[in-house]
Structure formats: C-alpha cells, structure tokens
Amino acid sequence: DSGVTQTPKHLITATGQRVTLRCSPRSGDLSVYWYQQSLDQGLQFLIQYYNGEERAKGNILERFSAQQFPDLHSELNLSSLELGDSALYFCASSGLQGGTQYFGPGTRLLVL
Amino acid sequence: GENVEQHPSTLSVQEGDSAVIKCTYSDSASNYFPWYKQELGKGPQLIIDIRSNVGEKKDQRIAVTLNKTAKHFSLHITETQPEDSAVYFCAAIPSGGTSYGKLTFGQGTILTVHP
Numbered sequence: 001d002s003g004v005t006q007t008p009k010h011l012i013t014a015t016g017q018r019v020t021l022r023c024s025p026r027s028g029d030l031s032v033y034w035y036q037q038s039l040d041q042g043l044q045f046l047i048q049y050y051n052g053e054e055r056a057k058g059n060i061l062e063r064f065s066a067q068q069f070p071d072l073h074s075e076l077n078l079s080s081l082e083l084g085d086s087a088l089y090f091c092a093s094s095g096l097q098g099g100t101q102y103f104g105p106g107t108r109l110l111v112l
Numbered sequence: 113g114e115n116v117e118q119h120p121s122t123l124s125v126q127e128g129d130s131a132v133i134k135c136t137y138s139d140s141a142s143n144y145f146p147w148y149k150q151e152l153g154k155g156p157q158l159i160i161d162i163r164s165n166v167g168e169k170k171d172q173r174i175a176v177t178l179n180k181t182a183k184h185f186s187l188h189i190t191e192t193q194p195e196d197s198a199v200y201f202c203a204a205i206p207s208g209g210t211s212y213g214k215l216t217f218g219q220g221t222i223l224t225v226h227p
Contacts, residue, residue, distance in 0.1 A: 002155065031213065043156070043201060043217040056214050090155050094213070100146065101215060103155035 003027065004104035006091050012110045018079040021107045025072055025093030031055075032074040033094070033101060034066055038087040049074055081111045114139040116204050118218025126226050131192055133221045135202035136184040142204040145178060145185050146215070150199045159200075160187070192225045199223070 003026035013019055025032050034046040045058035049068035060066075063081075068074045078085060088108050092101040115138040125131050137145075143164035148156035162169045162176045162185065169176050173192075178185040189196055202218040 002157070004155075033213065033215070035215075042219050043215075045214045045216070048213050050213075058214060092215075100158060100161060102158060103148070105155045 002102040002104060004091060004093050004102055006089075006104040006107050008107060009105065010108050010110075012112065013081060014112055015081055015083060017081050017111075018077065019081065019109065021076040021078070021089050021091075021109075023074045023076070023091030023093075023104060025074070025091075026095075026102055029093035029095050029102075030072065031094045031096065031099070031101075032068055032072070033092040034060075034074070034076050035090045035092065035103075036087050037090060037106070041087075043090075046076070078109070083111050085109065086111045114142055114204055114206060114214075114216040116202060116216050116218045118202050118221060120221060121219060122222045122224075124224045124226065125192055127192060127194060129192055131187075131189045131196070131223055131225075133187045133200055133202070133223075134184060135186070135204075135218050136182075137204045137216075138183065139204070139206055140180075140183065141206045144205040145176070146203050146205075147174075147176060147187050148201045148203065148217075150201065150220075152198075156201060189223075192223075194225050194227050197223055197225045 005024045030051045033048045046060040048056040066076045088106045090106045092103045094101045118135045146161035150156045175188040203215045
C-alpha cells in the first residue's frame with residue numbers, strides 16, 4: 001500500500017458525459033501528479049500540482065482539467081468524454097517537486 | 113522533451129535465472145531514474161531508483177546501473193522467482209525546467225518467470 005488513495009476504482013459512463021476522479025496523496029506530500037495509462041500510449045504524464053499550484057503540464061487534452069485543494073487532495077475532471085478516453089488514470093504523490101513518486105491504485109474508466 | 117526507450121518488450125526466464133531490462137534516455141539533463149513494477153490491476157510500485165551521481169545501486173536481488181555518458185540504465189534481477197512476474201517500467205525525470213517532476217516512462221517489459 002503506497003498511501004495514495006484514489007476513488008472510484010471503476011467508472012463506466014457514456015460518450016459526451018463528464019466525470020471527476022479523486023486522489024488523496026500520502027500524508028505530508030505536497031505534490032500530486034496525474035498519469036493516463038492506455039494500451040497504445042503507455043503511461044503518459046498529464047499534469048502536476050504542488051501545494052495547490054499547477055507546476056507542469058503534459059499532453060493533457062483541453063477537455064481535461066485538474067485542481068488541488070487546500071487539504072492537498074486533487075481532482076481530475078474529464079468532460080465531453082470520447083471512446084478513446086477509456087484508460088487507467090493514476091495519481092501519484094511526492095514530498096518534494098521532483099522527488100520519488102508513489103502511485104495510487106488507479107481508476108479504470110470505460111467510456112461506452 | 114525526454115524520450116525513454118525500453119528493451120526488451122517481453123522477457124521469459126526460468127526460476128532462479130537472472131533478468132536484465134535496459135533503458136536509454138535522450139535528455140542529458142535527466143538526473144533521477146526510478147524503476148516501477150506493475151502487477152495486474154494495480155498501480156506502479158517503486159522497486160528501486162538511482163540518481164545521476166551514483167553509478168550502481170543494489171537492494172537484495174535487485175540492482176540498477178547507470179551510465180550517464182551513454183545515457184542508459186539497466187535493471188538486474190537475480191535469482192528470479194515466480195512472484196517477480198509483472199510489467200516493469202523504467203522512467204526518467206529531468207533536473208529542472210518546465211518538465212521538472214514529470215516522469216517519462218519507457219514502454220514497459222512484461223517479465224514472466226516460469227517455475
């Protein structure tokens with residue numbers, strides 16, 4: 001158990017819908033990272049927050065957004081969902097920016 | 113940006129043999145190289161990492177070597193056991209700039225250890 005929690009574990013929804021994935025970092029960690037894992041793209045970095053501020057952005061679609069709240073938990077919002085958004089979404093946390101990242105168990109999203 | 117290449121994509125060994133997975137990276141500014149193990153239905157789990165000021169690091173049956181000049185690093189697992197069967201990912205992080213903290217992953221290696 002890494003100490004990073006993610007909810008929900010599974011999510012099934014329809015195209016065009018919007019979903020929110022939630023992540024709680026390890027106790028004391030200030031940085032939260034979001035990654036997408038799909039068969040064709042592998043593990044891809046989406047976005048990073050540090051103590052509430054966005055610090056780095058990867059190949060994140062404009063339909064996707066994220067935020068980190070004062071209690072340090074983070075939410076990833078995915079809107080106007082397409083079939084191709086079906087993937088595993090992982091959250092990771094680290095104490096320092098650039099520090100060792102510990103991954104949560106992931107949310108499996110299926111868009112029908 | 114950083115690009116990480118990982119080989120082989122699949123690796124099959126007999127229990128007790130050694131397994132070696134190799135990665136190359138493109139950004140000379142990268143200075144932190146973690147390895148993750150991912151079992152089916154789970155998130156990536158950190159198994160070992162190395163920083164660019166170190167050439168080799170060992171933890172029981174697992175070791176990682178880094179050659180900064182050649183920009184490659186390798187994972188070595190000795191005395192493999194069936195429970196080592198999983199997907200292994202290498203990754204790299206640059207030391208600064210706008211990509212600081214962003215893990216770039218290799219494509220993954222499916223390791224199967226046959227009893």
